[in-house]
Amino acid sequence: MTGPAPQHTLPGPEVLAQIADLELVARIVVEGLVSGLHRSPFHGYSAEFSQYRHYRPGDDLKYVDWKLVARTDRVYTKQFRETTNMAATIVLDTSASMSFPKKVSKCRYAVIVAAALAHIIAGQGDAVGLAAGDRVIPARAGRHNLRALLAALGGVEASGGWEAAATVRRAAERLNRRGLLLVLSDFYDDEDATFNELRRAARMGHEVVLFQVMSREEVEFPYRRDLEFSDLETGRSIAVNAGLARRDYTDAVTAFLERCRRRAGAEGFQYSLIVTDTFPGRGLRNFLLARRR
Amino acid sequence: MIWLNPAAWIGLIALAGPIVIHILVQRRAERLPFPSLRFLRRTRLASIRRHVLDDVLLLALRAAIVALAVTAFAGPLIVTARQRQAWNARVVQAIVVVDGAQPARQPSAFLSQTFEAPSLSDGIPRAVAWLDASPPARHELVIVGLLALGSVTADDLSAVPPAIGIRFERSGSLPRERSVAGGRVLGWQRDAVALTAQTVALNDASTRVREAGATEPAGFPIDIVCSTDARPIVDAAIAATLSQRVWAPAANRRGRLVLVEPSLDPSAIADVGPIVQPWEADGVASMVRDRELQTTGSQVPGGLRDTRFTLAPWRLLLSAPDGRPLAVAAASKTGLVVVTGAEPLSSVTPQLLRAMINALGGPPELRAAEVLPIPDAQLRAWSRPSSPVEAPRVDRVERDDRRGLWVLGLALLALETWVRRSRAAGAEAPHEEDVRVA
Numbered sequence: 001m002t003g004p005a006p007q008h009t010l011p012g013p014e015v016l017a018q019i020a021d022l023e024l025v026a027r028i029v030v031e032g033l034v035s036g037l038h039r040s041p042f043h044g045y046s047a048e049f050s051q052y053r054h055y056r057p058g059d060d061l062k063y064v065d066w067k068l069v070a071r072t073d074r075v076y077t078k079q080f081r082e083t084t085n086m087a088a089t090i091v092l093d094t095s096a097s098m099s100f101p102k103k104v105s106k107c108r109y110a111v112i113v114a115a116a117l118a119h120i121i122a123g124q125g126d127a128v129g130l131a132a133g134d135r136v137i138p139a140r141a142g143r144h145n146l147r148a149l150l151a152a153l154g155g156v157e158a159s160g161g162w163e164a165a166a167t168v169r170r171a172a173e174r175l176n177r178r179g180l181l182l183v184l185s186d187f188y189d190d191e192d193a194t195f196n197e198l199r200r201a202a203r204m205g206h207e208v209v210l211f212q213v214m215s216r217e218e219v220e221f222p223y224r225r226d227l228e229f230s231d232l233e234t235g236r237s238i239a240v241n242a243g244l245a246r247r248d249y250t251d252a253v254t255a256f257l258e259r260c261r262r263r264a265g266a267e268g269f270q271y272s273l274i275v276t277d278t279f280p281g282r283g284l285r286n287f288l289l290a291r292r293r
Numbered sequence: 294m295i296w297l298n299p300a301a302w303i304g305l306i307a308l309a310g311p312i313v314i315h316i317l318v319q320r321r322a323e324r325l326p327f328p329s330l331r332f333l334r335r336t337r338l339a340s341i342r343r344h345v346l347d348d349v350l351l352l353a354l355r356a357a358i359v360a361l362a363v364t365a366f367a368g369p370l371i372v373t374a375r376q377r378q379a380w381n382a383r384v385v386q387a388i389v390v391v392d393g394a395q396p397a398r399q400p401s402a403f404l405s406q407t408f409e410a411p412s413l414s415d416g417i418p419r420a421v422a423w424l425d426a427s428p429p430a431r432h433e434l435v436i437v438g439l440l441a442l443g444s445v446t447a448d449d450l451s452a453v454p455p456a457i458g459i460r461f462e463r464s465g466s467l468p469r470e471r472s473v474a475g476g477r478v479l480g481w482q483r484d485a486v487a488l489t490a491q492t493v494a495l496n497d498a499s500t501r502v503r504e505a506g507a508t509e510p511a512g513f514p515i516d517i518v519c520s521t522d523a524r525p526i527v528d529a530a531i532a533a534t535l536s537q538r539v540w541a542p543a544a545n546r547r548g549r550l551v552l553v554e555p556s557l558d559p560s561a562i563a564d565v566g567p568i569v570q571p572w573e574a575d576g577v578a579s580m581v582r583d584r585e586l587q588t589t590g591s592q593v594p595g596g597l598r599d600t601r602f603t604l605a606p607w608r609l610l611l612s613a614p615d616g617r618p619l620a621v622a623a624a625s626k627t628g629l630v631v632v633t634g635a636e637p638l639s640s641v642t643p644q645l646l647r648a649m650i651n652a653l654g655g656p657p658e659l660r661a662a663e664v665l666p667i668p669d670a671q672l673r674a675w676s677r678p679s680s681p682v683e684a685p686r687v688d689r690v691e692r693d694d695r696r697g698l699w700v701l702g703l704a705l706l707a708l709e710t711w712v713r714r715s716r717a718a719g720a721e722a723p724h725e726e727d728v729r730v731a
Contacts, residue, residue, distance in 0.1 A: 097328035106328075188329045218328060226322035231330045239322045244336040252332035 013104045013112070013276055023150050025112050026119035030281070052076040086180060087139040088121050089171045090114045092132035092153075093185030095162030096232040098213070101276075106213045107158035109276040110184040113211060115153055116284055117182055122146040131171040132156045138174060161233055165193040172201035184211040186218075187260055188233075199267050208269040211287070212260055216277045219257075221249045297368030297690060304363040311355040354709040358702055365698040370690060380682040383430040387420035389413060391438035394464035403430050413449040424457055428691050431679040433458040439467055440667045443660035450675055458679030461672040467664050470496040476657035479511065479650070481535035486511050488541055493657070495664045514542050515649055516627075518561040519552035523637035527552065530643040539647065542654030546572060547628035550645060552637050565623040565630050567606035573629050576652025577622045580610050580631075583651075586644045587611065590619050593641050597621065597634040607632075611641070620645060629653065 055064060055075035063077040092114055098107035114130070121128040122141065128149060129139030135152040137145070164185065172181060181201050187194060187210075202208050216222075223242030230237035257273060264271035270290070274283035296302075327333075383403035390409045406423050410416025413436065424432040434453055438444060440463050453459060475493030479486060488511035494501040513535075517527050551561045568574050580586060590610075596617025601607070603618060610631065611619040619641070620633040631649060635641040 100326065100328040186328060188331070215328075223325075228322040228324045229327040229330055229333060230324055232326050232328055234330075236330060237324070238330055238333055238335055240333055240336045245333055248334055249332045256332065 013109055013278070013280060023115070023119070023147070026115035026150065030116050030119050030123075051079050053079055086121070086126040087129070087175055087177065088117075088126060088180035088182060089129040089131055089139050089175055090117060090149075091168055091171045091181060091183040091185075092130065092156060093162050093164065093183075093187075093189070093213075094133035094156055094158050094160075095164075095189055096159050097186055097188050098158035098162075099232060101215050101217055104276055105158060106186060106215055106276055107156065109274075109280065110211070110213045111153050111156055112280045113213075113274065113284060114182075114184055115150055116280060118146060118149050118153075121180075122149075129171075129174065131167055131174075133162070136170075136174075139179065162189050164189040165197040168194060168197040168201060172197070172204055172206055175204075175206060178205035179207070180209065181206045182209045182211070184213055186214060187212055191260075195263055195267070198269060202267060202269070208267070209287070210260075210264050210269050210271045211283075212257065212271070212273045214257070214273065214275055216275055219250075219253060219275060221246050221253070294369055294371045297370050299367060301363060301366035301368070304366055305360070307359050307363065308356055311352055311359060315352045351709065351712060354705055354712065358705045358709065361698050361702040361705065365695045365702065368690075369694050369698070371694055377682065380429045381431060384433055384679070385424060385427045385430040386433045386435055387424050388435045388437055389416035389420050390464075391416060391436070391444065392441075392465070394438045402433075404428070413445055414452075417449060417452050421453060421457065426689065428689055429682045431458065431681065432456065433460060433679045435460045435462055437462045437464050439463070439465055440672065441467055441660070441663040442665045442667055443663055445667060445675070447675075456680040456683070459675060459677050461676060463666070467666055469664060470494065471662050471664050473659065473662040474505075474657065475502055475659070477541040478538045479514075479535055479541045480508070480538045481532050482508060484532075486513050486531075486535060493659060493662070495659070495662055498665065511541070514546065514653055515548040515550055515646065517550050517552065518558060519637055523552060526637045527642065530637075530646055533643050534646045534650065537647075539650045540654040540656055542650070546653045548649045548653055549625065549628065549630045550649060551630065551632040552635075552642070562623075562630065562632060564625045564627075565606060566625065568608065568622070568624040568629075570624065572653075573624050576629055576649075577608055577610065579652050580622070580648045583644075583648045586641075586648045589640050589644050590635070593619060593635050593639045595619070595634050595636060595639075597632065602632065 052065065052068070053076065055077050059077045063079075065076050065078050068074070068076050092107075092110055094107065098110065099105045114132075118128045118130070122143065122145070125141055127139040127141040128146065130137040130149050130152055132152065133156065135156060137149045137152050162185075164187075168181070168183065175181070181198075183198070185194075198208050198210070221242065223246070225243070226239065226241050228237050228239040261271050261273070270287070272283055272287045272290075274280075384401065386402040386405040388405060388407045390407060391411070391413060393409075404427060406420075408416045408420045408423070410419070417434070420434055424434070434457050436445065436459070440461060445461075450459060472492055472494040475491035477488055477490045479488060481487070487508045489508045490505045491502055492505040494503075513531060517524075517531075519527050549561075551558075553561070568577060591612065591614060594613060594615065596613030596615055596619050598617070602621045603609075606623045607618075607621040608623065609618050609620075610622050611633070613619040613634070617634070619635055620631055622629060622631050624630060629649065629652065631645060633641060633645060635645075
């Protein structure tokens with residue numbers, strides 16, 4: 001007789017944000033994530049057998065399958081796919097707008113997601129790198145690189161502006177061969193230029209994945225009274241009655257999110273909207289499941 | 294109801310504070326850092342429309358708190374007939390003890406304090422100050438001592454406010470006879486100044502004075518500045534003055550009489566300055582009061598021509614018939630300086646010498662040796678009952694009715710804080726609730 005399966009309560013973003021050890025946070029997120037995901041969602045290049053073909057003069061004899069010759073009296077040579085690991089770069093938005101809200105900022109949330117992604121990618125032997133503001137970690141495989149990346153992620157703070165287009169361009173150019181570009185941002189900064197650069201990266205052969213990180217407050221605007229909103233990046237402020245402004249605001253934000261999703265779809269990017277009050281693994285899991293299909 | 298500190302009502306001006314603050318302070322919307330303003334449009338602020346109505350309760354509470362505080366400072370005291378009766382039924386006594394007497398117990402007094410003092414002029418001010426600081430009651434000053442003649446004067450009692458009752462209590466008995474040193478006198482014997490000590494014996498109503506010891510030569514306590522020609526005349530005037538015997542001054546008290554125009558001898562008044570010693574001021578006052586001197590001076594011509602004698606530090610003693618000063622006084626390091634414009638031969642000279650010697654010294658103080666008591670009739674005349682309590686002072690009442698006002702004020706303050714916080718929480722609550730539901 002078996003009892004009911006134990007319920008695993010996943011820690012909320014507030015709890016995860018309190019844990020300083022990013023490696024531990026990444027493990028927690030990934031452990032909650034991989035149950036049910038038995039196959040790696042990332043398909044990189046590996047040194048694996050591809051097919052047999054008839055021997056042709058000039059072929060290297062070391063690739064002749066002698067056992068097959070003995071069985072069939074025909075000479076075949078083994079053909080392999082070009083073997084190389086996948087390389088991924090995580091691009092993280094560090095602009096001041098990511099410092100919202102105070103409780104669990106979008107930046108901190110994105111750092112946790114990035115750490116989890118890096119943990120998954122490095123865990124299957126692929127190379128992973130980082131471009132977050134002035135912190136750049138080249139894409140390399142191995143635990144040493146993963147630790148360096150997590151350490152860099154631990155020091156990321158959202159402040160000032162963020163040159164989204166330039167950062168994407170540099171990250172794309174650093175990937176020597178076709179790779180994976182994972183961008184975590186609210187995409188407030190220079191929307192057109194950013195998408196142009198992402199399109200350029202895609203044409204370079206990179207696969208582009210967008211995570212649009214938003215807070216619940218930004219999406220639903222749950223304010224009622226008079227507030228003086230000040231822009232975290234420009235410092236400009238505007239006094240509004242939130243109750244009166246709410247409808248227009250939510251309409252505009254919905255339109256913005258829909259536009260981002262539509263543009264990503266049109267360019268062939270994989271797009272995920274993740275809201276910071278959900279368990280980081282939840283959004284990531286949806287993304288990975290979609291990727292499996 | 295009486296107000297113990299009615300001047301505090303001026304504090305009602307402070308009521309304008311909350312009102313002015315509510316009118317003038319611009320309410321600003323709370324600042325909220327936000328990632329992007331690109332989706333926000335400026336709207337009309339609801340608070341501009343609403344805050345006047347919203348704040349009426351807070352304004353009323355704040356104004357009430359200020360008004361209560363001012364009322365409490367004004368010191369309301371509900372004085373009932375019973376309360377006043379209770380105050381008037383009790384007596385607060387300040388007992389001034391002189392002559393080292395032992396005060397009798399005052400069991401009936403609500404509160405009493407004993408002040409031992411060498412004299413009434415020292416003890417009465419202290420006793421009055423203590424009574425002024427005491428709780429509301431009938432206030433009484435009790436003077437305890439031998440009460441010999443001269444030990445209590447009307448001047449001493451004038452320092453007692455009319456509301457304070459005065460009572461005398463004789464303690465102990467005066468001796469029948471007492472002999473004390475009676476000072477020293479200067480005389481003229483064998484063409485020289487002679488000093489003789491005296492003893493005074495007080496026996497009931499009689500007084501006997503006798504010389505104590507031998508007569509000894511002494512110096513004249515006044516330096517004379519005059520011309521050589523006038524010296525014999527001045528010596529004759531000194532002899533005439535001392536022939537009547539005068540009280541010898543203390544050794545440190547000296548005088549200088551200038552009988553020449555100072556323009557002829559500037560050094561005679563080179564060191565003069567203002568009068569600062571009390572005995573010098575008393576001496577000048579006694580000379581001004583001397584009727585004989587004043588009468589004589591008013592008949593002698595020859596006032597001082599130098600106009601500086603009309604200015605400080607000189608003080609006018611005598612005026613000549615022409616209105617000019619005839620004699621003026623000032624002080625020097627050595628003592629009292631008198632300058633006169635009268636001729637040495639005039640009758641003013643011996644009068645001035647006598648007045649100056651009297652100013653330098655005087656009869657010995659015999660009040661402490663008095664053996665006669667102040668008559669009971671005089672003591673009854675000075676005695677008076679204490680007045681009923683009128684308006685007690687705020688800081689003297691043991692218990693007033695301010696306590697309740699302070700408690701009410703604190704309660705209103707707590708209510709104001711609660712209203713303010715609940716409004717702030719009410720403004721925040723929808724936000725948090727929305728987030729949770731979402």
